Each structure stands twice: as C-alpha cells, then as structure tokens.
Amino acid sequence: MELYEAWKPLLREGTATFSQEFYVKFYQAFVEGDRWQQYLRGVGTTLLATAMALAIGIALGIIIAMIRTAHDQQRPGHHNPILALLNAVCKVYVTVIRGTPMMVQLLIMGFVIFSSSRNYTLVGALTLGINSGAYVSEIIRGGLMALDPGQAEAGRSLGLNYIDTMRFIVIPQAFKAILPSLGNEFIILLKDTSLITVIGGKELVYAAQAIYGRTYEQMFPLLGIALIYLVLVIIFSWLLGILERRLRQSDRR
Amino acid sequence: MIDVKHLSKSFGDHLVLNDISEHIYPGDKVVIIGPSGSGKSTFLRSLNMLEPPTAGTITFDGVEVTSPKTDIDEVRRKMGMVFQHFNLFPNMTILRNITLAPVRTGRMTQAQAEEQAMALLRRVGLEEKASAYPSQLSGGQKQRIAIVRALAMNPKVMLFDEPTSALDPEMVGEVLAVMKELAADGMTMVVVTHEMGFAREVGNRILFMDGGRILEQGSPEAVFGNPQNPRLKDFLSKVL
Ligand SMILES: Nc1ncnc2c1ncn2[C@@H]1O[C@H](COP(=O)(O)OP(=O)(O)OP(=O)(O)O)[C@@H](O)[C@H]1O
C-alpha cells in the first residue's frame, strides 16, 4: 500500500525501475479497490454459466440422441410419423448449430431473440447449452452406436424389458465410453463462456475488461484471467481423470 | 412345444428364410447344420423374436410369439439363449450377470437368485469366479457362465447359436461337456453348431439348412450315415 503510493508517481515521471513498474501495475490490476473480488465474482459466474450450459447441453443431448436412435432403430416398414417429424427437427437443429459460429449464435440470441432480457449471463448460458446439446447428442449417439448390439440382445433374450436393458446394460457401458468426450465438452464450454461477454455476461473476461477500462493497463488483467482459465482447466482435467480411473476400476475392463 | 408355420424372413429384398415349417417337441435336442449364410442363426433368432419374421407364425407353449399382442419379454423368459460371442455384461460381476434377470423380472429375491446362481456355478465348476468380472475369464469360462446365466431363468428351452465357434480348440470340450450334461437332464435344446461329433452324440434330430430352407432332416444316423440331398452330401464331404 505504502509502496504503491510511493512508486506510482515514479511511473508517471518515467523514472521507475522494471520491478517498481511491475509492482505498481500488478497492484492496480489485482489489489487496488479490492479488484481481486471482481475476478472472484467473474470465476463464480463463469463456473455457474458452465454448469448451466452443461446441464442444458446434456439434457438436450440425451433427448435428441434418444429420438434419433429410436428413429434409426425402427424396423424397416414400421414407420412412426411422429418420430420421423421429431427426427427431422433434431437433424435440422444439429445441422444449424454445428453449421454456424458460436459467436453469431450468441449475438442473435442476445440482441435479437432475447433483446429485451437484462439477464445476460442466463441468456449466454442458455445459448451455450443449446449449442452444446448438438455436440453432446452426437457424442451420446456415438457411444450408443459403438456398443456391441449383442449386449442389448443378451439383455432382451433374458426377458429384461427395454427400459431395464437400457438402464443396467446399455447406458452404464455407453456412459463410461463417452465420459472422456463429455469431459472434453465440459472444458470447451468452460472456455467458451468467455464469449458471453459480447452480449454483456458478467464473467471473467468482463471483469478483466472492466478493470483495464479504468486503469488503461491491459496486460496484467488479461494475463491474470488467462492464468485463471488455465488453472481451472487443469483442475477439472485432473478431477475428470480421477473419475475415469474410478469407473474403469469398477469393472476392470 | 415350439411350432413354426410358414416362417419367412427377408433383409431388404434378400430372402433369408424361405417358408419354413417345423415343430420342436419337449425334450428334443435339435441340431441345425448347414453352410455359412444358409440362415441358421436367423432361424434360431426368430424363435425368440430377436429377428422378427416377415411372414409366418411361431407358437410357443400355446402362445403365439409372433402376435403383436404377445408380451415378448414374458416369452423370452422361458427361452434361454446362448450366443457365439458370449455377450456377458462386462460392467457387472459374474454373480450379477446371473442374478440380474431373475431379480429384475420379479422371479426371485436377490437372496434366492444368489443362492441359485451359486448352485449353478458349482455345477459348472466356476463358483470361485462369482465376484470376478467377465474380462478376467477365459473364453470357455465365459461361455459356461453365459449358459448358467440363461439357465438362471429356468427356461423351458435353450437356444444355442454356435456356442463353441469363438473358442480356442482346447476350450471347446469344457463347454460341450456342460451342454451334454444339460441334454442328459432332459432340457429341450436347439443348437446351431459345426461340431459334428456333438451333433451325432447329443442330437436326436438333425436339420440341414441351405438357402433359407430345411432341405433334409432326420436322426443323426440317417443324416450322417445315409444323406439323400446332394447339397447335404456335398456339405458333409467338406466338414467331416
Ligand atoms: N441384420 C442383417 N441385415 C442384413 N442381412 C443379414 C442380417 N443378418 C443376416 N443377414 C444375411 O442373412 C443371411 C443368413 O445369415 P445367417 O446369419 O442366418 O446365416 P448362418 O447360417 O447363421 O451363417 P453362419 O454359419 O456364417 O453363422 C446371410 O446372407 C447374411 O448376410
């Protein structure tokens, strides 16, 4: 505090040493006015938006994957028109979402569809979730298709019904197979939440921008949030690794 | 016991089963032989509707299996099936592989199912594997477990689709031994196999399939000793 007050004028005079300059800028970026709390709130919002987006993404992904697999698994000749319609809707959704940039989707959601909403973070998380759903549905579909059909056949041949076969045999195995991809999706989402700044979401990037908007010093806030993202990603990758190892141990495949 | 009438099945415009009518009696040990692609698996799998037929009817114990109104799960509980590739559930212990169906279908409590599973495991000499996972077993052990798993539902008939074809030669014997024991106990069995020794020894009826039809059938003595159909003669000359 005293050092900051003492060295700050040196910077303006241009006589500060490198370490003095470093100290002052660091202080401005993180300490002055308790700015670290702004980053902390940013981290909170980032994590919240990621969690919401993931929840929406997985829920949507499961629904779409179920519709599309149910449609694909129909016996030839037995065509259910409702299922065909739902399947077509899902296909259009996946094509549109995967065929347009995330940033454009955010701008459309924030400034066109929900232009009157003030809850920017929520709109951002919703957009991310809708976006993620398209990818998650493909991950789930891949997991279901990769599973040996003999597994479900064995379940059904024992007289287990469709639900029990899915619940005890298909889903646990498919889940384990897709867990690494889901973890990857989570990490992509975590980083993509930074985009919701463009529609006013108050997450980490927003915090950095707010701070350098006042100090006119971009380097420390930006390097700071880069480091925060990196640490978050490393922590979550490590946790996912533990989860995967646990699951693998449970059946020593 | 199982009555098959005018059963046909096509995949697209490929006719795989061509108007098959056949009856399987209680206690029968029917062995189905024939060249690859002749429709043996498809026939066996249509008996429990894993392959729904395109035409014809199948009746099991007075219940029309092929009728859309039939609860197919209920039918399958009385028909055990053993697959070429075992299809054990890798995410469960051996004990749970065996007890899952009896418990989930409400046949038994967990305790009853476990007691029965251990008795069955003892019969095939694998009781010490109860808490192992399928990946820790050899092929022959897996197939014996798969047989036990099917038996745990107390089926009235057992369907086997090439149960020894995926096994190393030294493991074929242990699986056939279990099947022979089962046959000696009076189980009704329908077996698709290339094990001609087993067919001769255990089968009371041999069906020869080719091109989606049963071209010849009879006792092992008649089919192997005095084959009539030229396709059967040709087939036997290759496999014997
Ligand atoms: N799901 C399927 N879709 C399309 N064609 C199939 C399918 N299953 C089997 N077939 C075809 O039906 C024919 C009969 O197959 P099936 O498996 O019943 O023969 P198989 O007698 O059991 O032969 P193998 O001794 O090789 O097991 C084959 O030509 C096969 O290609």
Ligand SMILES: [Mg+2]
């Ligand atoms: Mg076959």
